[in-house]
Amino acid sequence: MTEAVVELSNVWKVFGQQEAETMQAAKSTGLTKAEALDQFGTVIGVRDASFSVARGEIFCIMGLSGSGKSTLVRHVNRLIEPSAGTIKVLGRDVGAMNAAQLREMRAKHIGMVFQHMALMPHRSVRDNVAYPLEVRGVPKSKRWAVSDHALGLVDLVGYEDRLPKELSGGMQQRVGIARALASDPEILLMDEPFSALDPLIRLQLQDQFKSLVRDLNKSTLFITHDLDEAIRIGHRIAIMKDGVIVQIGTPEQIVTEPADDYVREFVQGISRLKLVKAHTIMEAASPERLQALNGALRIDGESDLDALIDLSVDTENPIIITENGKDVGIITKTTLLRGIQGGR
Amino acid sequence: MDQQADMAEGRPGSVKDIEVDRAALDQSIAEFVVQNPDYYSRSFHKIHDTTSGIPLTFNWTAALLGPLWAGARGIWGFFWGFLILEIIAWVQIGRGTWGELGADSLAQAERQAARAQEFLQRAAEATAAGEDPSRFETLAGNLTRAAERSRDAAEAAAADATFILMTGLGLLLVLKLVQGIWGNIAYEKQYSRWRVTPDQEVSGIQTKNIVLAVVLMLIVAPLTIYRFTIENIPDFLTAFPADPDHYSTTARWLEGQIDAAALAGSGAFDGVVLVVRQVLDAISLALIGTPWPVVMMVIFVVAWRSAGPRVAIFTAAALAYIAFLGYWEIAMETVALVGAAVVLCVVIGIPLGIWFGKSERAYRFAEPVLDLMQTLPAFVYLIPIIAFFGTGNPPGILATIIFGMPPVIRLTALGMRGVPDSIKEAALAFGASRRQVLKDVELPLALPSIMTGVNQTILMCLSMVVIISLIGGGGLGKVILEALQFAAKGPGLLGGFAILFVAMVIDRIVQGAFRRADQK
Numbered sequence: 107m108t109e110a111v112v113e114l115s116n117v118w119k120v121f122g123q124q125e126a127e128t129m130q131a132a133k134s135t136g137l138t139k140a141e142a143l144d145q146f147g148t149v150i151g152v153r154d155a156s157f158s159v160a161r162g163e164i165f166c167i168m169g170l171s172g173s174g175k176s177t178l179v180r181h182v183n184r185l186i187e188p189s190a191g192t193i194k195v196l197g198r199d200v201g202a203m204n205a206a207q208l209r210e211m212r213a214k215h216i217g218m219v220f221q222h223m224a225l226m227p228h229r230s231v232r233d234n235v236a237y238p239l240e241v242r243g244v245p246k247s248k249r250w251a252v253s254d255h256a257l258g259l260v261d262l263v264g265y266e267d268r269l270p271k272e273l274s275g276g277m278q279q280r281v282g283i284a285r286a287l288a289s290d291p292e293i294l295l296m297d298e299p300f301s302a303l304d305p306l307i308r309l310q311l312q313d314q315f316k317s318l319v320r321d322l323n324k325s326t327l328f329i330t331h332d333l334d335e336a337i338r339i340g341h342r343i344a345i346m347k348d349g350v351i352v353q354i355g356t357p358e359q360i361v362t363e364p365a366d367d368y369v370r371e372f373v374q375g376i377s378r379l380k381l382v383k384a385h386t387i388m389e390a391a392s393p394e395r396l397q398a399l400n401g402a403l404r405i406d407g408e409s410d411l412d413a414l415i416d417l418s419v420d421t422e423n424p425i426i427i428t429e430n431g432k433d434v435g436i437i438t439k440t441t442l443l444r445g446i447q448g449g450r
Numbered sequence: 451m452d453q454q455a456d457m458a459e460g461r462p463g464s465v466k467d468i469e470v471d472r473a474a475l476d477q478s479i480a481e482f483v484v485q486n487p488d489y490y491s492r493s494f495h496k497i498h499d500t501t502s503g504i505p506l507t508f509n510w511t512a513a514l515l516g517p518l519w520a521g522a523r524g525i526w527g528f529f530w531g532f533l534i535l536e537i538i539a540w541v542q543i544g545r546g547t548w549g550e551l552g553a554d555s556l557a558q559a560e561r562q563a564a565r566a567q568e569f570l571q572r573a574a575e576a577t578a579a580g581e582d583p584s585r586f587e588t589l590a591g592n593l594t595r596a597a598e599r600s601r602d603a604a605e606a607a608a609a610d611a612t613f614i615l616m617t618g619l620g621l622l623l624v625l626k627l628v629q630g631i632w633g634n635i636a637y638e639k640q641y642s643r644w645r646v647t648p649d650q651e652v653s654g655i656q657t658k659n660i661v662l663a664v665v666l667m668l669i670v671a672p673l674t675i676y677r678f679t680i681e682n683i684p685d686f687l688t689a690f691p692a693d694p695d696h697y698s699t700t701a702r703w704l705e706g707q708i709d710a711a712a713l714a715g716s717g718a719f720d721g722v723v724l725v726v727r728q729v730l731d732a733i734s735l736a737l738i739g740t741p742w743p744v745v746m747m748v749i750f751v752v753a754w755r756s757a758g759p760r761v762a763i764f765t766a767a768a769l770a771y772i773a774f775l776g777y778w779e780i781a782m783e784t785v786a787l788v789g790a791a792v793v794l795c796v797v798i799g800i801p802l803g804i805w806f807g808k809s810e811r812a813y814r815f816a817e818p819v820l821d822l823m824q825t826l827p828a829f830v831y832l833i834p835i836i837a838f839f840g841t842g843n844p845p846g847i848l849a850t851i852i853f854g855m856p857p858v859i860r861l862t863a864l865g866m867r868g869v870p871d872s873i874k875e876a877a878l879a880f881g882a883s884r885r886q887v888l889k890d891v892e893l894p895l896a897l898p899s900i901m902t903g904v905n906q907t908i909l910m911c912l913s914m915v916v917i918i919s920l921i922g923g924g925g926l927g928k929v930i931l932e933a934l935q936f937a938a939k940g941p942g943l944l945g946g947f948a949i950l951f952v953a954m955v956i957d958r959i960v961q962g963a964f965r966r967a968d969q970k
Contacts, residue, residue: 213881224876228894238880
């Protein structure tokens with residue numbers, strides 16, 4: 107990947123009076139979350155988190171409620187001050203900024219979308235979307251033009267003068283996304299944006315969001331408690347548990363090589379068809395064997411299991427996997443079926 | 451498999467088949483009652499098994515010892531209720547037994563008989579002196595008959611004594627019976643509570659409780675029975691032996707302190723009065739200085755615009771009443787007083803409310819003060835206000851502010867707190883400063899609550915504006931006060947209606963305006 111747009115290194119967040127003592131104990135003795143609450147009366151929100159988000163990447167943070175994912179993402183725009191660690195946004199240390207610089211960064215470079223929309227109920231849709239510009243003192247004419255453009259990006263033309271409460275939940279969240287896009291920031295922070303929506307709308311918005319981010323080349327930190335959503339949207343996924351990042355990897359890595367039992371339990375119910383690539387499950391084959399199968403069907407190693415099944419239906423022979431035009435391995439029916447099951 | 455077997459075994463066929471587990475219950479009851487567990491287990495079971503009406507168990511200890519039993523077991527409601535009822539019964543018994551009922555009638559009869567005797571003697575002397583004795587004889591005869599009647603009354607009272615005694619005994623018997631039956635029921639209720647909060651409920655007999663019950667009974671019962679039974683009792687039992695000097699010294703000292711404080715801070719107090727007077731004068735000038743047709747027209751149009759044609763017609767009628775009875779200027783003075791008080795309340799109250807809404811600590815400190823401002827009867831703080839600020843309209847407005855400001859502060863704070871954190875956070879996330887968050891998010895979202903507060907403040911100020919006439923405030927309150935002093939029914943009623951109309955017009959207009967703002 108290219109340059110890191112957001113970079114967190116060794117970030118800790120401890121809530122409570124005895125921050126320093128708790129961190130000391132947690133670093134030296136591996137104090138657990140429950141023990142910290144018991145001994146120091148503190149809550150460990152984030153524990154030694156490090157990751158970076160590359161330009162144009164969608165980085166998902168997945169975890170159950172209380173795992174610290176929302177806390178973690180609020181460090182990026184310093185809505186929450188870290189107890190320790192450094193956060194760099196576009197190469198600048200967020201912790202070292204003064205109040206004016208921080209406001210400037212929030213208004214210009216970071217857009218945020220919230221789980222419960224958090225629209226201002228007394229302002230029209232247009233004025234809601236224009237708020238990040240209004241804060242910076244952009245004149246009204248310019249503000250309105252930009253706001254209308256942003257609403258166009260999320261297909262909400264014609265709703266500019268409505269109040270948020272007149273819109274459905276899905277539309278309100280699109281207003282939220284438009285607001286985040288209004289000042290054309292490099293970075294989007296999405297805090298469980300689609301969790302409160304019903305499943306059909308959620309799927310729609312996920313697709314819409316994905317293509318929008320690709321077209322606009324935004325870097326995104328996407329929080330979710332839904333692994334399906336993380337896999338659908340994310341280029342990379344970080345799985346959090348009790349404030350710790352347990353594993354970071356591509357969706358395929360997470361599903362095929364879960365780091366521990368916790369992650370394994372999560373990925374159990376995930377459909378592998380669209381995730382697992384042919385080269386992950388293929389068997390190595392000697393050149394002689396490949397020679398013998400000369401007439402067999404070929405498919406690229408980057409194809410997923412779904413495509414393999416389509417191909418496998420038409421032939422009794424093993425399928426030859428190619429990479430950059432060269433034959434590298436084979437997949438028999440048995441391998442394919444086992445691969446779908448999860449390599450058992 | 452195990453689970454399935456458990457399910458099959460444990461699944462009840464119907465509610466009838468469920469067995470009551472007495473053993474576990476007994477253990478818990480024993481733990482609660484400590485002393486005499488067997489008896490209470492049986493009684494409680496009987497209560498638990500009752501299907502209708504009052505469970506019939508009889509607790510002899512509760513019946514005989516009454517409140518003492520209840521106190522020892524920590525059933526204090528039972529203790530106080532039956533202590534008072536038993537005292538009533540005992541007072542009756544005491545009056546019947548020792549109370550010398552009819553004693554005063556008997557004494558009167560004796561006196562009257564003695565006087566009759568005296569007159570008879572005079573009559574005898576008169577006869578001996580050769581004068582006419584008939585006057586004395588008549589007097590003696592009258593007195594003898596009066597003495598007879600007194601003696602009859604005394605006898606009747608003495609006969610009443612038996613009746614009172616029987617009533618007392620009967621009442622006591624009934625009370626004992628009720629306590630015997632009710633005792634276990636009350637105790638079982640205490641047990642149910644104890645199961646939920648074992649730390650807060652008393653269990654078993656505790657020495658501490660026995661001592662407390664005995665002490666309470668000794669203080670309350672004998673003195674009360676003595677007081678109502680015996681005719682002549684020492685004075686110190688009916689009137690608290692207070693030394694009047696305590697009062698006068700404290701009052702004098704306080705007066706000195708207030709005078710000194712008023713003198714020391716006179717500059718500051720005068721400054722406050724000056725500010726209030728400025729505001730009042732500005733509003734008065736606008737209302738009274740402007741020709742009356744203009745003011746009336748404006749009020750009428752405002753009523754129409756904010757609350758619709760019906761309120762406008764009512765306003766016109768009210769204005770006509772006030773104008774035709776010659777109350778116009780006085781009524782406008784009242785409106786000016788209310789207006790000045792409300793303006794000051796809002797100007798001071800909303801910033802305070804914003805502060806209290808943001809700072810939990812400040813609100814904790816302010817809360818008792820606000821409570822005091824609202825609960826303190828107005829008459830109480832009128833005097834210090836006179837001491838510090840003198841008399842007249844400005845001090846009256848200050849008194850009105852004390853009474854009227856708490857609602858706007860409270861409801862502003864409430865509104866500020868009701869602003870969802872998520873929206874504030876969103877504004878911050880888009881780079882808003884704290885001032886911008888206040889202006890763009892907090893104040894607009896708290897506005898409905900703030901407006902309710904302002905409305906309440908207006909109504910409170912209106913109700914106060916009559917009272918301030920006591921410290922020299924003008925306006926319609928003064929009209930009422932004068933009418934009250936001379937018990938003048940006509941002027942009082944006319945002035946009263948004028949105030950009522952002013953209040954109703956202001957209330958209607960304000961409510962109409964706020965309702966329109968709400969609907970937006």
